[in-house]
Amino acid sequence: MHILIVEDEPEMAGLSTRGLEEESCQVSIARDGRAALELASVQAFDVILLDVMLPINAGSGWVYGFELAYVQHGTFLPRLLRSAPNTWNISPTYDLGRYSFRAGLSYNDANIFSYTYQDGTGGSTPTPGGVKGPFSDLYLYPHLQIDMQGSVRLPKGLTFIAYVLNANNEVFGFYQGSSPYMIQREYYRPTYAAGFRWSPGFEHK
DSSP: OEEEEEOSOHHHHHHHHHHHHHTTOEEEEESSHHHHHHHHHHSOOSEEEEOTTSOTTSSOOOOOOOOOOOOOOOTTSOOOTTOOSSEEEEOOEEEETTEEEEEEEEEEOOEEEEOOOOOSGGGOOOOTTOTTSTTSOEEEOOEEEEEEEEEEEOGGGEEEEEEEESTTOOOEEEEESSTTSEEEEEOOOOEEEEEEEEOGGGOOO
8 A cells, every 4th residue: 555644743744654664554644735745646646644733735835814803892881890891812932843823811900899989969968079089989009910821742642731821920900980099909929820631533544
């Protein structure tokens, strides 16, 4: 049986070749899609094993993308509780061969957690200190959180994955009226995790 292996990682290609040759198979190797097409056009293969993560017709490739969204809150509508007036998310990614990296930056502006301010209308007593004073509405602090994840594809269908959440140890807490009037501040520290994932679909027998 003549088998064509299309694999850009020499280690993966070598492991597959040795296993197949032990089963008396004839093996040819192509490092990218272009080389595989050239071989297939001049030779007949019984089986073609293709790396599903391989760039098409190339040994490498660049993919660029940018997404921008804008949401306008109607000024005639009341501000919803726990709805930040300004938010944004940035998610850079990078992939090279069997290596992959992801990062996420998520920001929420200060937002109202509960209403306590009284402006004196309807017979109510105005809140001392005004709308920015120490007895005004209860706010959540602005929050910028950074998360990261990386992975490496290994032989035998294994992938090593590691990630960290809240890498910048961002604060969570409340203040009343203005940020100097702190009620509580909490730090949860980063969360780390790592492990292996096995994908049986990568196993060829």
